[in-house]
Amino acid sequence: MQLTMRESPGMLARYTSITQRQTALKVVLIYAAFATAWILLSDEVLFTSTGNAAQIASISVLKGLGFVAITTLLLHFLLKNTWLRQASLLAEQSELLQLLVAQAPAAIAMFDRNMRYIAASRRWNEDYQLGDRYLTGLSHYEVFPEIGDAWKTVHQRALRGESVGSEEDRFVRGDGTVQYLKWQVLPWRAADGRIGGIVIMSEDITRRKQAEKALRDSEQHFRTLANSGSALIWTSGTDRLCDYFNEPWLRFTGRPMAQELGNGWLQGVHPADLDRCMRTYAAAFDMRQAFSMEYRLRHADGTYHWIRDDGNARYDSYGEFLGYIGFCVDITAQKETEKQLRQYLTVFQLAGWGMVITDAATNLIVQANPAFARIHGYDNEEMIGMPLIEAYAPEARAEVPAHTRLVHEKGHHVFETMHVRKDGSRFPARIDVTAYKDADGQVAFRAATVEDLTERHHMETRLRLWGEAFTHAEFGLAIADAKTNTFRAVSPAFAHQRGYLPEELIGQSVLTVFPEDARDRTRQLIAALDRTHHGVFESEHICKDGRRFPVLLDITVIHSADGTPLNRIAYALDITQRKQAERTLEEYQQHLEELVARRTQELSLAKEAAETANIAKAAFLANMSHEIRTPMNGIIGMANIMRREGVTPKQAQRLDTIDLSAQHMLAIINDILDISKIEAGKFLLEEGPVDIPRILEDVGSILFERAGAKGVRLSIETEPMQHHLYGDSMRLQQALLNFATNAVKFTEQGSVTLRTRVQGEDADSVCLRFEVQDTGIGIAAEVMPRLFSAFEQADNSMTRKYGGTGLGLAITRRLAELMGGEAGAVSTPGMGSTFWFSARLKKGAEPALKQAVTEADVEALIRQRYAGCRILVADDEPINREVAQMQLEAVGLRVDMAEDGAQAVSMAQETSYAAIFMDMQMPNVNGLEATQEIRRLPGYQRTPIIAMTANAFAEDKALCHEAGMTDFLVKPFDPDTLFSTLLHSLDRSGM
16 A cells, blocks of 8 residues: 555656657647648649649649648647547546545545645544545645644655654644554655655554553553462463462462473472372363362472462453463461361360350250260250250259359359269269350350269279278388479388388478488489389488388379379388398309309300300390280280270270380380391391382371471472382381481471482482481480490480380481491481481382272171181180180181190191181190191191281291291281281182
8 A cells, every 4th residue: 555655646647648648649640641641642633633734733732721721620620639538537537546545444645745635535534533524625734733843844854755654653632632653654756757745644553552551551450469469370371381470479489480480380289289280280271161179389498388279261352262370379277277176076076075065045055075965864966955954963953053153254164063864863073164255245155074073083982992001001102292202191101111200201302211322313213204104113211310221112103184293102112131132142142153263264155155145135035025925916906806896985095095005015026126137137128119209108197196286397308209119118117207206206396307319320229318307406416426326315314305215216227228228317406407318229110009908898808708717716825816716706707716736736637627827836736836737637738827926037937938827927916917818818728
């Protein structure tokens, strides 16, 4: 359009000039043809018609005059027609030019040299708000009087032959409105090449500028809103990759935008949530659907916070898909509140004491826990909506209004009263009630705990009886206040043995009866007893007259429900005569040693003593393991059976205590056996698939509640593993758990972090470094060198605050060394510690997935496949036989019992058994011999014979397999292990 409008006037002029020249040439040619024909034809006619020269001359004159007259008329006619055609053509061309300009889609105006309109397009009138005004012939400066000198200068430059233009210009109208224009001014030339005027072409871009400004304002508004709130906001494009994160997100993660863009943000997602998070996002993206998901995102402080991410598809104004936008909210506090609420509801429902909530206006029960209903003899549903007054005994109801008034006045009130059960029986009750007010300050409801005091009253009666026995006991007995360390009561015998009256010792320090040189040691022993609950030790007592005598003290510490020591009960026995006998025996033994010992035999004796000690140590550990595991199997087994048969919450709590104590003792003996096997070079590592994130999560789940109870934050940091690894997964978890347990134990506030990272790698293996970092009490530099020694602790004093065997760190270092790594620690007292160990794991192929089978599934499969099958249990311990029988019969099996190996062989000869459980150590015929004899019996070559023994050494397991046993169970074992082993053995035997 620019080229056409620039050249149109010149082209028109040139076209007109060519037409004129063509017309003139045509006239000349016609005239020349006519003249030639006239001359030639007239002369020929003249000579032919007459031969008279005079006549010819006269006729020639007339012929010339006639030629002039005829040619004049012909020329006039030709020129007149030519001029008329040219005028018509010019009118058509002018009208066509006007039409082209008027209908042009752009704003175009054509001017002469005086800036008067020749033509203007409709768009020109529309853009400049001129309506239907006819502009041809009008001055441009009259139409737009507001045009300034700058524009007039542009017009003059164009009239001088320049082409002037601008992509964007600001134009202020006479009425004050502002227009933004894109314009170009061009000269046009006449037929003779002179500039005939100018053409102005313009485009009103005001709306585009307003749209651009609105877009910029909208973007700025969005970013201001996105960055001013607390929500974490992200956007992604059509390629699924994130292209924007707001400032709250970047502050939360502590990472710059460049690291978060694309898929970089996924580095902060908890490994356990990553796959689920990506699948949810991908599924929603493909369907263009909104989504909401929760996952853990690493905070700038290194901990993981729970995030709720709500994402929605984005579209432009034309409906084109742009990507997604997500709004994220930190819901960690909400998660913690939900957890606390669940814990509260759990406590409310499972509490062993009664809890009840009543409406203050109606005094009706709105909520009661099962314990409250149970102690009153009702079903829980019966009590909802019941007046609380009906829970009081009739004789106690008169005093209820007074107690209610005190609760409303004080907010809290405790009292004792009599309650009545549904069957009419009464019981003493202790009521602890709290009033809760609404926003207006009015009591809305009351929450109370109700304790049945029947057992306490019985206890008080027993205490009175015990007090009478205490007063008349003939041996030394004393009770001390654990907080003040002073005597609260002493038996007459205790006081008289030391030359005091009982009342003289009441309120005195317990150290009064200890000599000065024994008091520091006594303080240490007492502090240790407060942690261990019970202890026996020897010391000396001093009488009022200064006489000293040896005593054996048996002290038990009574603790409150929260573990605070309350009282110490001590039995004191005068061992003067025993000490005299021991001294006499010691002197006699020393005399014998002097007679027998010979210096020349010291080396030989030392060697023999060392060998004997090693043999004795191994035998002692094996015997100790057997003797501890055997009764523990009965304890743990009976506890499991009682739990299966149904118990009250209080009984369940006590069973948990029994189980926890048994497991603690088992852990101690396992540690002792581990360190013994490591030192003897008999410790063997197993090899199997290792799932590093799972190990860290398992350790975290074990310690989560313990850390949470102390307010310690527990976090996990791990790198993605690029290979499938193989090693001893159980020993890796044991080593890491040793470090993590200590970290939680010695950290009172702050955090504990479990961390793994790749330390080195070669073609066949990967060396991983496991770290446990805490903000605990730290360790002094002088203690560090002996920290990883067996039976060593940072604090070995009798007053140490933290218990333990001192084996955990030593075992962890030995395990690390066995796994091709090492162990160490760095610590700053008062700041915390970092304990680490490394292990080299083999690279391997992806392991096959194993289907998880729960304990309930195993039991169901045994009932389904083998119900009614006969099982033989051979064990010389009655309790172990009883436990095994009850557990096996619980899954539908028939069980026969044998007390020793000989009886087991005899019963196997008479009866066909589907499986046999065989103890190793039994009188008459042991388990190994019995197994060998049974294998020789017809039909018993494939029968599962499962070792069920307290012998936990690897050589014991090897002996069992050599004797023909198919599986190996180490006492104590839980029902899950028992049933899984049995099911595996029965399935493998092809029954």
